[in-house]
Amino acid sequence: MAACKFQGTIVSNQFINKKEATKDHASAVVQAVITGRKKFKIKLPQLTTTYVPLPIPLIEKDNEIIVETESTNSAGKFGRFGGTFVPETLIMSLNHLEAEFKNVLHDRVFQDELATALRDYVGRETPLYHAQRLSEYYKSKNGGKGPDIYLKREDLNHTGSHKMNNALAQAMIAKRIGWKSVITATGSGQHGLATAAACAKLGLECTVFMAAKDMERQSSNVRLMKLLGANVEGVYGSFKDASSEAFRCWVEDLENSYHMTGSAVGPHPCPTMVREFQSVIGKETRKQAIEKWGGKPDIVIACVGTGSNALGMFHEFLSDTDVRLIGVEAGGLGLESGRHSSTLAKSEVGVYHGAISYVLQDDYGQIIQPHSIAAGMEYPGVGPELSYLKESGRAEFWAATDEEALDAYDKLCKLEGIIPSLEAAHAFAILDKLVPTLPNDNIKVVINCSGRGDKDVDILFNRRVVHDGK
Known part of the structure; x- marks a missing residue:
């Protein structure tokens, strides 16, 4: 997959030359193509360079200092970074996910269930x-x-890593929404293993995409994922290619599947969700x-x-x-x-x-x-x-x-x-x-x-x- 650069971009197999590109990059219309089982052509929104200042100020309330560290805005931007650069077909699913994420942050029942699971199932505090x-x-x-x-x-x-903090929380969200199938990608296998365990606990189907070379060098995790009931799909390339394939698989069944991001990357709200659930x-x-x-x-x-x-x-x-x-x-x-x-x-x-x-x-x-x-x-x-x-x-x-x-x-x-x-x-x-x-x-x-x-x-x-x- 090509990365869209400000000074030029690969669009499928066609390069927009830097010399031919407009000098006003912020107003340029850049197109990107996600290739795979299905193709979507989209227009990327305007690139901005607005920053949120650091350090974040402290808030004092009832003689208690509250640390307010939310540095992202409503568009999922951290300064000029982040955002949602995806096909139109995914916007509704991501908006739905963001709304549910915001709900669970303030839902006492969900938070109590998560706290109990982190304590009794995951083994926190470490x-x-x-x-x-x-x-x-x-x-x-x-x-x-x-x-x-x-x-x-x-x-x-x-399951042996920090990955369980996020995997368990997101699996609980998937079940809360009503999705039966979870799709994810893993590199070392630790996120895949955590996801497989969380899905087994909650009765969800689990498909994990993993680079073939990583399956070989992390074979013990592959065996454990399968033991936990996950379907492990090999992909040629590396973790980035496994991530792309998981994304494409999700696109094919948006109504019934949940794409679980284990890394703090991807379109909003995925990076914020991962960070929030790992902030423990x-x-x-x-x-x-x-x-x-x-x-x-x-x-x-x-x-x-x-x-x-x-x-x-x-x-x-x-x-x-x-x-x-x-x-x-x-x-x-x-x-x-x-x-x-x-x-x-x-x-x-x-x-x-x-x-x-x-x-x-x-x-x-x-x-x-x-x-x-x-x-x-x-x-x-x-x-x-x-x-x-x-x-x-x-x-x-x-x-x-x-x-x-x-x-x-x-x-x-x-x-x-x-x-x-x-x-x-x-x-x-x-x-x-x-x-x-x-x-x-x-x-x-x-x-x-x-x-x-x-x-x-x-x-x-x-x-x-x-x-x-x-």
Whole structure:
């Protein structure tokens, strides 16, 4: 699928040359074609560059400080990012979904049911764990000074990742609306596994699209999804292609199926829904930090594939400008190699999968194939809210290579007896670079351990055998 760039775009197989394009990009009419089983030709709405200022102000009510962190507007835009760039045939379904999403946010019965399910089925709240040996390791390398490192243990959730928070909530919405079938796409298999479990719990049919190469390298998750009753469909390509195929499948049966987005990407209201249902991570972290040391974290760190676990952690702290927000992308074989998934570091703004965001693309608007050893981070785009946080300067973004992630995976196993996913290992990988830059040893760092890594054991051992001969 091609990404629609501001200075030019691919329309099916026809390129609108930059020189021939109008100079007034905001008023240009750009057309896009979604190809697949059915084709739709649509006009994209006007591109804007209106920003919502950060930090978000605090609101005081009845002597209680309320943190208002809603940075999106009614059109689903985060600054100039986001929006709804889809065929007309999908607008009614997305509007219906948005209305139902707004209803459940204020529906006490739904919220009570969700809270109960998160507690009794998912296993929340997850611990905020003091990684003492990991902390001492970095202190020993820096003259006895260094941060206290804490892990938000999302890997302890049912099915082994943060993905269950969102999958369960959206499956409950699908059942509430009356849809019987759920369609989704997965990269590492963690979202697919969570969706399959949630659908089994609620009696819904489940179809999961997954890249064939990801099915091979995450075969244990594929077997588990099938065990839970899901139909797993292989797709040639990568996660982006599985996402496109899931979208096309949904388009064919809008009246009976629900498209569940597991990542904070896509047209409005999908990114906002995912962030909202994942924000429990940051809310718990704030509460637990106050209980453990009487304050907030100084730094929170999360890996960034498309943004679900990062936004789940970051959103609670957006208005706390004294809290550093650090996202870590997949550096692959290195940013200069062209083989990476570091969208926020090496991309341009475009329209992809229904929204404006940063996208890995060439000069002609064609998607550049992403690469990462972690299947869940191998995507050429990123969510619109993270794009906004980068451009506004509220969050900073680093990159960790495949080898750095493997080293971090190995280190956490040996020092803490915790097996992280390769996705989460990217967040741990930047500690080698970050810790020496910190001012003193009174810093509290929280890393979102977004998933468990038993699914990645074969990748680690095969890579070490090939590269180290061990």
